[in-house]
Amino acid sequence: xxxxxxxxxxxxxxxxxxxxxxxxxxxxxxxxxxxxxxxxxxxxxxxxxxxxxxxxxxxxxxxxxxxxxxxxxxxxxxxxxxxxxxxxxxxxxxxx
Numbered sequence: 001x002x003x004x005x006x007x008x009x010x011x012x013x014x015x016x017x018x019x020x021x022x023x024x025x026x027x028x029x030x031x032x033x034x035x036x037x038x039x040x041x042x043x044x045x046x047x048x049x050x051x052x053x054x055x056x057x058x059x060x061x062x063x064x065x066x067x068x069x070x071x072x073x074x075x076x077x078x079x080x081x082x083x084x085x086x087x088x089x090x091x092x093x094x095x096x
Contacts, residue, residue: 005086007051014076015048021071022056025064054083062095069096 009015026039039059046052057080060068069077080096 006054006083008083009048009050010053010076010079010083012048014073014079015053017072017076018053018056018068018080019043019046021068022059024071025060025067054080054087066095072096 022043023040026036026043029036031037043056043059046055057065057068069080072080077096081091081094084094084096085091
């Protein structure tokens with residue numbers, strides 16, 4: 001049985017792009033309680049294995065996913081979209 005695409009890492013370029021843009025978005029928020037540091041440190045310390053690519057995306061609510069989608073290249077949005085569909089999301093509800 002073929003492994004679900006959701007759990008297959010993308011190319012390094014897409015992974016780094018999501019990592020950088022995710023950190024950018026988190027750093028726009030108030031860090032009074034250390035929440036931003038927690039999220040950013042978690043992202044900084046992950047590698048391009050398994051579903052870590054999608055893990056970074058899943059850290060966001062739908063509003064922040066829209067912000068992320070606007071910051072990403074077409075290639076990276078496509079890699080996310082394919083994995084979301086493979087993970088069981090309806091294509092009509094995917095903003096990437």
